[in-house]
Each structure stands twice: as C-alpha cells, then as structure tokens.
Amino acid sequence: MALHPTEVDIIFVGGGTSASVAAGRLASANPALEILLVEQGPNNYQDRSVLTPSLFPTQIIPGSGHAIFWKGEESEAVNGREQTVVTGGILGGGSSINLMIYARPASSDFDDWNTPGWSSEDLIPFLQKARLPYLITFVVAYSPFYPTVAKEYLDACITGGIPQIDDLMDLRTGHACGRLAQYIDPLTGYRQDAAHQYIHTQSNNKGLHVLTETLVTRVLFEGTKAVGIEVVRNQGQDPDTNQSDRRIFARKLVVMSAGALGSSTILQRSGIGEASQLSDLSIQIVGDLPGVGKNYEDHPLCLWAYHVSENVETYDPLMEQQPEVMERYQAEFERGKGIFTSNSAGSGSKLRPTSNELKAMGSDFNERWKNYYEVAPDKAVVIQVCVNGFVGPRSPAPEKSRFMMIGNIATYPLSKGQIHITGTDPYLPPKFRTGLLEEQADVEIQKWAYKKARECARRMRSYRGEYAPLHPKFPKDSAAACIRLDGPPPLVEEDLIYTPEDDAAIEVFIRQMSQSTYHSCGTLPMKPEAQGGCVDPRLNVHGTTNLKVADLSILPSNVGSPTYSIALMIGEKAAVLIAEDLGLKLP
Structure with a gap:
C-alpha cells in the first residue's frame, strides 16, 4: 500500500465494471488527473482463469478468491433456504466472472425511469459506445464454438411458433429467439472484461492508480462533503495481513462503485442511511437517507437439466476434467478455437405468454400483465438461455453423461429485498433479505417458463429425456412424468398436459431450486429523496457534496436483461x- 498515493483527485470505491469504464475514460483523456481505484479483490491482469471463457463456473465458487458471497436470510418463499448472492471480488468486478452474454434490455425500461438525461434516447448512444470497435477495444461477437444443442434449441423454438431474428438484443423485441453474442474476442477466444479493456491498456499512465486486496471501511466527510476514504488490507485475501487502517484523500471527488450490495453497506458504515438504524449502531449521522439499502432487485433463475445424446459435444467432459479431452481442448484454445472459447450459452429467447397461456397463469400474474407488460410489447417476461452441458457441482450428475440445461430468467420480478449493516466492522455479515419469490406472480412466471422450456427440449433431436433429480416430483402415473430415452425422440406434435397436482409439484420444486442470477441492483435508486431515492440524475448522493454513485445500485427499477451492458x-x-x-476533457 505504501506504493500508492495518500491523496489523489478522484477515488473510485470499487474496481468493478462501471468503475473501470469511468476511470479508464477519464484517465485516458486527462493524463494529468490522478485517479485511484480501490478494489477489495485481486488484480485480474492476464489471469488465465479469468480470460478463458469456459472456466467461468470456477470463478463463482467458494475458494476462487475472485467473488464475494452475500448470504441472505432464510425465507419461507424458498422453502426455508438461505439464498447466496455472488458478486465480483476481483478487478473488473462482475465482468471478470460473469457469463459474458451480450444482452440489452427493452428501450422502455429506461423511459420508465422518468429521469432527465436517462431516457432511452439519451442512453442508447452509451450502450453503443461500449460496443463499437473504433471507440474502445471491446469486441462483441458470436463465440467461435457454436454448440449443437444451441442450434437445435432455435429449431425447436421456431417449430413452436417463436420467430427467429438476427439481433435478439435490438431493444425493441419482446418475443423472439436467436443466437446469443458474447463479450468474447473471436480471434483470441479470450473473455472481454472491463479492466482489460479500459484499465490495463493504460499501464504507462502514471496518473491512474489501482489498489487491490483492500477494503474500504468508510467514506470520510467534513460535514457533508466527502474528502476521502478509510481502508484496510482485505483479510479475506490474506488472513495474516495487518489490519491497521489508512486514510486516502480525494481533492475533487469520491465515487461509490462497489456494486448494489457493496456501495450501500459502505455508505451505511459512513453515516448515510436510515438515521434510526445507524444510531442504534453508534454511527455518526452524515445524511438521513432511509432509501439506502432498500429496493434491492435481482432476476430469479431456474435451471432445468436434460439428458442429450452421447454423441453431442458438451461442457460435461470439461466440468469433469476428463484427461482424454483436456489436452485437445487446451491445444484448440491456443489457436482461439474450441470449447474453451465458449461460455456454454449459444442461443436463447425472449418470451411473452399467449392469451391462452395467460389464462393459466392465475390472477396474481394477470394483474401484473395488465398493469405492466401489456402496454410494453418490447418487454419480455422471461429470458431463456440454452446451456451446453451440466454447469454446476458435478456430484449429482452421473459421470461421463451428456447434458444440456435451459435457464429461465424472470426479467421484472415484483419481489424486492433489502440489505443493512449489523455493525461498523466491514467483516460483519449484513442483514440481507433477497426477497426471492416472495410475490406469487413471480412463481407463476417460473411455472409457465418451465413448461415452455420443456416443450422446446422435447422437440430437440439430441434430447434424451429429463434429468429427473432436477425436475419436479410429479405424482405417480402423471402424464407429465419425466422420461428417459435411448435414442432420438419421436416427432412431438402435442404439448404435455399438466393437472392441478402437477402444477403444485412444479411450484414446490421451483421454490426449492430457484436462485439468484447475480444481477443485484436498485439499493441506491436514482429518484427524488421523497420517493426513497438516494442519488440525483447527475449521480450525486442526496444531501452531500463531492460524492457520487456509479454502479447498478442507482437503477430506479429493474431492466429486462442481464446487467453487464447496463454496468458498462x-x-x-x-x-x-x-x-x-x-x-475535464472527454472525447
């Protein structure tokens, strides 16, 4: 830490996606400006586990050293389980560990915010800025590896009446299928993360500083003016590290960019939040903002596994580290080819229910449909992703088997949560309620999406039946019971019929296996203070000076897509x- 300055012009609290972009842009245009990014995790520079797309599952498991695991409270809505939400704990943040899917929301999502300077007309140029090669070195492309199951999934969607389009992420379409582009360089096969594209390209810029493996305990204030930060070395990265705190000062600005869970809890430790809660923890109040940590939003995910033909090349040998194929995979990757260059998700769809399907989705969802979706045809109810293999812990899966998974991501859940610190110690776990599936309408969405996914699977040539341990436990003799096939499926014309007992079994299993998609947002919403807001349209924290927020916590309401492009x-x-x-200057 002694190698880094004790005073700079701008401090970014967090070294994730948004911070890397903003700091990189400012530094490249203003070389004399002194900027410091403070990241609690390690540096990701040339880390092969980060750059290799197929290794993304290894980044989000305990022990990777690259992720933060936020444990939620037990909830009856998910059968009494504790939900764990993962966020980036490495330079580049989520962009270093995520699935790399290039995804954009509905343009109406931005207009819903009703915030000056943040309409779709205002923001679409910024979405494009992070994509076009002449503006930045980001590459958005299809992976060099296009899985068989991804092709078959699209064929099945088309058979089921879902149109295929060239750009599924055109900001206008709410119901279609298509290939999924990725933030993967088609020449090298490497992940395209924000730190490598915006920060590491400026290694000769003496004004741009990066401090890793360092926790920000709080923001320092003079009255309500942010003047710096207090930091300690991250004991989570090195248990024996010295825990003496150090202060670093900002001449011009402090920018919170530690993510929806990190930024809100750091601000609470700094004295900004609901005054009564902070006073109970003996924290001096800087600003009474009750909205800090509330309005937490995410995208619920259900993953359904299916057997596929043994002749199909899937992720499974890689996940099992089968020695007979690993050497070949590595050799292909050195040439920018093969399965190592894939994120496993080659195709997907955006789905809205038909009028007949709506009737079966119950009054809770139908009310939501009429009030929200019906007037916005660009909004998908679910994003479906076809995954080339069994991605997850291998213990429940038979060895040397082949699988695919279909993931259902609910785009605009009604359920919301909140997060609040339990003390001033940065290592103390916060009180975190994820809110997952607390609203029945969100459950109805997943029940419908399960049936849609299953009908697609049944019409795929490689389909060999449901992997029963990861499907609902249907009543004995149910027509919807899981099957296992030895060869290609027969031609399917009719959809499965589900009884009320079958629907009950589906709901039970959804509540048992639903999880976070790790798209945390909304805990410092960009709204007026009277509406529970925390920042203004210029990202200033209400009631303070020299303090901004620049990450997904500012979202006034959710967006209908994975959030990487929004963070950029x-x-x-x-x-x-x-x-x-x-x-300052900026091109």
Whole structure:
C-alpha cells in the first residue's frame, strides 16, 4: 500500500465494471488527473482463469478468491433456504466472472425511469459506445464454438411458433429467439472484461492508480462533503495481513462503485442511511437517507437439466476434467478455437405468454400483465438461455453423461429485498433479505417458463429425456412424468398436459431450486429523496457534496436483461457527468 498515493483527485470505491469504464475514460483523456481505484479483490491482469471463457463456473465458487458471497436470510418463499448472492471480488468486478452474454434490455425500461438525461434516447448512444470497435477495444461477437444443442434449441423454438431474428438484443423485441453474442474476442477466444479493456491498456499512465486486496471501511466527510476514504488490507485475501487502517484523500471527488450490495453497506458504515438504524449502531449521522439499502432487485433463475445424446459435444467432459479431452481442448484454445472459447450459452429467447397461456397463469400474474407488460410489447417476461452441458457441482450428475440445461430468467420480478449493516466492522455479515419469490406472480412466471422450456427440449433431436433429480416430483402415473430415452425422440406434435397436482409439484420444486442470477441492483435508486431515492440524475448522493454513485445500485427499477451492458453504460455515462462537473476533457 505504501506504493500508492495518500491523496489523489478522484477515488473510485470499487474496481468493478462501471468503475473501470469511468476511470479508464477519464484517465485516458486527462493524463494529468490522478485517479485511484480501490478494489477489495485481486488484480485480474492476464489471469488465465479469468480470460478463458469456459472456466467461468470456477470463478463463482467458494475458494476462487475472485467473488464475494452475500448470504441472505432464510425465507419461507424458498422453502426455508438461505439464498447466496455472488458478486465480483476481483478487478473488473462482475465482468471478470460473469457469463459474458451480450444482452440489452427493452428501450422502455429506461423511459420508465422518468429521469432527465436517462431516457432511452439519451442512453442508447452509451450502450453503443461500449460496443463499437473504433471507440474502445471491446469486441462483441458470436463465440467461435457454436454448440449443437444451441442450434437445435432455435429449431425447436421456431417449430413452436417463436420467430427467429438476427439481433435478439435490438431493444425493441419482446418475443423472439436467436443466437446469443458474447463479450468474447473471436480471434483470441479470450473473455472481454472491463479492466482489460479500459484499465490495463493504460499501464504507462502514471496518473491512474489501482489498489487491490483492500477494503474500504468508510467514506470520510467534513460535514457533508466527502474528502476521502478509510481502508484496510482485505483479510479475506490474506488472513495474516495487518489490519491497521489508512486514510486516502480525494481533492475533487469520491465515487461509490462497489456494486448494489457493496456501495450501500459502505455508505451505511459512513453515516448515510436510515438515521434510526445507524444510531442504534453508534454511527455518526452524515445524511438521513432511509432509501439506502432498500429496493434491492435481482432476476430469479431456474435451471432445468436434460439428458442429450452421447454423441453431442458438451461442457460435461470439461466440468469433469476428463484427461482424454483436456489436452485437445487446451491445444484448440491456443489457436482461439474450441470449447474453451465458449461460455456454454449459444442461443436463447425472449418470451411473452399467449392469451391462452395467460389464462393459466392465475390472477396474481394477470394483474401484473395488465398493469405492466401489456402496454410494453418490447418487454419480455422471461429470458431463456440454452446451456451446453451440466454447469454446476458435478456430484449429482452421473459421470461421463451428456447434458444440456435451459435457464429461465424472470426479467421484472415484483419481489424486492433489502440489505443493512449489523455493525461498523466491514467483516460483519449484513442483514440481507433477497426477497426471492416472495410475490406469487413471480412463481407463476417460473411455472409457465418451465413448461415452455420443456416443450422446446422435447422437440430437440439430441434430447434424451429429463434429468429427473432436477425436475419436479410429479405424482405417480402423471402424464407429465419425466422420461428417459435411448435414442432420438419421436416427432412431438402435442404439448404435455399438466393437472392441478402437477402444477403444485412444479411450484414446490421451483421454490426449492430457484436462485439468484447475480444481477443485484436498485439499493441506491436514482429518484427524488421523497420517493426513497438516494442519488440525483447527475449521480450525486442526496444531501452531500463531492460524492457520487456509479454502479447498478442507482437503477430506479429493474431492466429486462442481464446487467453487464447496463454496468458498462453507467460507467460511460458517469465519465461524461464527472467530466462536465469537473471541467475535464472527454472525447
């Protein structure tokens, strides 16, 4: 830590996606500006486990050293389980550990925010800025490896009446299928993360500093003016590290960019939040903002596993580390080819229910449909992703078997949660309620999506039946019971019929196996203070000066897509706002 300055112009609290973008933009245009990114995890520079797309599952498991695991409270909505939400704990944040899917939401999502400067017309140029090669070195492309099951999934969707389009992420379409592009370089096969694209390209910039494996305990204030931060070395990275705190000062600005869970809890430790809760913890109040940590949103996920033909090349040998194929995979990857260059998700769909399907989805969801989806045809109810293999712990899966999974991501759940610190110690676990499936309408969405996924699977040539341990426990003799096939499936014309007992079994299993998609957002919403908001349209924290927020916590409401592209967009927008406020240059 002694190698880093004790005073800079701008401090970014967090070294994740949005911070990397904003800091990188500002630093490249203003080399004399001193900028510091403080990241609690390690540096990701040239880390092969980060750069190799197929290794993404290894980044989000305990022991990787690259992720933070936020444990939620037990909830009856998910059968009494504790939900764990994973966020990036490495330079580049989520962009270093995520699934790398190139996804954009509905344009109406931005207009829903009703915030000056943040309409779809305002923001689409920032979405494009992180994609176009002449503006930045990001590459958005299809993976060099296109799985068989991804092709068959699209064929099955088309057979089922779902149209295929060239760009599933066109911001206008709410019901279609298509190939999924990825943030993977088609020449090298490497992951395209924010730190490698915006920060590591400036290794000769003496004004850009990165401090890793360091926790920010709190923001320092003079009155309500942010003047710096207090930090300690991260004991989670090195248990024997010295825990003496150190102060680093900011001449111009402190920018919170530690993610929806990190930024809100750091602000609470700093004295910004609901005053009564902070006073109970003997924290001096800087700003009474009751909205801090509330309005937590995510995307519920259900993953359903299916057997596929033994002749299909899937992720499974890689997940099992089968020695007879690993050497070949590695050799192919050195040429930018093969399964190592794949994120396992080659195709997907955006889905909205038909009028007949709506009738079966119950009054809870139908009310939501009429009030929200019906008037916005660009909004998908579910994003479905076809996964080439059994991605997850291998213990429940038979060895040397072949699988695919279909993931159902609910785009705009009604359920919301909240997070609050339990003390000033940064290592103390917070009180975290994820809110997952607390609203019945969210359960109805997943029940419908399960049936849609299953009908697609049954029409795929490689399908060999459901992997029963990861499907609902249907009543004996149910027509919807799981099957196992020895060869290609017969031609399917009719959909399965589900009884009320079958539907009950589906709901039980959904509550048992639903999980977070790790798309945390909304805990410091960009709204007026009277509406529970925490930041203004220029990202300033209400009631403070020299303090901004630039990460997914600012979202006033959820977006209908994975959130990586939104984090990039926020970084681009933040760079412009900061440059305007400080009179800096920016191309």
